[in-house]
Amino acid sequence: MSDSSHVPPLDPTSRVYVAGHRGLAGSAVWRELERRGFTDLVGVPSARLDLRDRPAVDRFFDEVRPAVVIDAAARVGGILANATQPADFLSDNVRIQVNLLDAAVRTGVQRFLFLGSTCIYPRLAPQPITEDALLTGPLEETNDAYAIAKIAGVLHVQAIRRQFGLPYVSAMPTNLYGPGDNFSPTGSHVLPALLRRFHEAVRDAVPEVVCWGTGEPRREFLHSDDFASAAVFLLEHYDDAAPINVGVGEDLTIRELAETVADVVGFRGSIVWDTTKPDGTPRKLLSVDRLTGLGWKASIPLREGIEQTYRWFLEHEGEVRS
Ligand SMILES: NC(=O)C1=CN([C@@H]2O[C@H](COP(=O)(O)OP(=O)(O)OC[C@H]3O[C@@H](n4cnc5c(N)ncnc54)[C@H](OP(=O)(O)O)[C@@H]3O)[C@@H](O)[C@H]2O)C=CC1
Ligand SMILES: C[C@H]1O[C@H](OP(=O)(O)OP(=O)(O)OC[C@H]2O[C@@H](n3cnc4c(=O)[nH]c(N)nc43)[C@H](O)[C@@H]2O)[C@@H](O)[C@@H](O)C1=O
Numbered sequence: 486m487s488d489s490s491h492v493p494p495l496d497p498t499s500r501v502y503v504a505g506h507r508g509l510a511g512s513a514v515w516r517e518l519e520r521r522g523f524t525d526l527v528g529v530p531s532a533r534l535d536l537r538d539r540p541a542v543d544r545f546f547d548e549v550r551p552a553v554v555i556d557a558a559a560r561v562g563g564i565l566a567n568a569t570q571p572a573d574f575l576s577d578n579v580r581i582q583v584n585l586l587d588a589a590v591r592t593g594v595q596r597f598l599f600l601g602s603t604c605i606y607p608r609l610a611p612q613p614i615t616e617d618a619l620l621t622g623p624l625e626e627t628n629d630a631y632a633i634a635k636i637a638g639v640l641h642v643q644a645i646r647r648q649f650g651l652p653y654v655s656a657m658p659t660n661l662y663g664p665g666d667n668f669s670p671t672g673s674h675v676l677p678a679l680l681r682r683f684h685e686a687v688r689d690a691v692p693e694v695v696c697w698g699t700g701e702p703r704r705e706f707l708h709s710d711d712f713a714s715a716a717v718f719l720l721e722h723y724d725d726a727a728p729i730n731v732g733v734g735e736d737l738t739i740r741e742l743a744e745t746v747a748d749v750v751g752f753r754g755s756i757v758w759d760t761t762k763p764d765g766t767p768r769k770l771l772s773v774d775r776l777t778g779l780g781w782k783a784s785i786p787l788r789e790g791i792e793q794t795y796r797w798f799l800e801h802e803g804e805v806r807s
Pocket of ligand 1: 511531558559657
């Protein structure tokens, strides 16, 4: 297990490259680093640096020479995007992470945080899911291609530790939400999708909202600001080959989530379940014992986080990703 005592604190003047700094997780990590006084942050939009382009990534690392890399860049999407574009999810994510990790090793990056996902764990893993459930059973079919890419990333980090002795680590966030999320009606995750759908139903006086699946699956949700706090904490307190779960350790049904979102948004109509859409994994509640054992705990209650994200959505409705 990790030994926090030998992880040196991050120097706030060191150059930190946040890959995917405009995304949900990356933008929150950026804000957290700024809040903690980091003065040399680097971020480049995908339109200027496509991380699938290996020569471009190599040139970027040669020029910029970051000391620390947080990899929050990936092709990311909800259950439908994953199920319908598996080749893109596998190919893009393998290329992005391989290019970043290889360039980091080659140019002497000191610390690297790779972000996986809870979908790396078997579909029917015992609950709550501990980190040692990895590779113990079959994956959930709706996101197996994405999961295999992420598992390759975890193994790549472990191989780098073995071969080069570098203190690179992997974190497995549970389902995230927050300001700057993707609110696409078909491509996004459930929480932003429902915020938007219920909001539009209220706005347009529609009496009925359709949600996907049976409503029975259980999910856990972590606010992106909490995630960012954990990410920086891990860079300073975690140095182990095993991936570490990042979550709250509590879940709810999708039906309960829909009712909460409806209440926050002020929707008083009926909720209908479209069972032609997939449920996905029945449950993926994380064990967060390893993380809490190091001294970190989530602090934003779900209802409060949803209210805050809805306020953000209202202020940015015209510019949200869709
Ligand atoms: N959201 C969630 O619920 C969860 C997310 N994760 C993981 O966290 C990480 C961040 O996810 P999240 O913030 O939600 O995702 P987002 O979609 O919000 O952000 C992803 C970022 O990756 C960048 N990106 C994508 N493709 C490329 C590319 N080819 N070249 C350069 N940059 C690229 C995008 O940059 P740009 O904006 O410039 O186009 C974007 O800002 C991912 O690794 C994801 O797998 C893990 C568990 C749950
Ligand atoms: C983070 C995680 O995200 C994905 O896995 P997922 O947890 O299944 O994610 P989801 O948020 O899309 O769905 C959660 C549940 O919610 C239900 N649901 C209801 N109504 C809507 C809806 O309107 N949109 C969506 N997307 N889901 C809906 C939906 O049917 C499912 O039962 C993978 O990309 C995976 O690879 C991954 O890592």
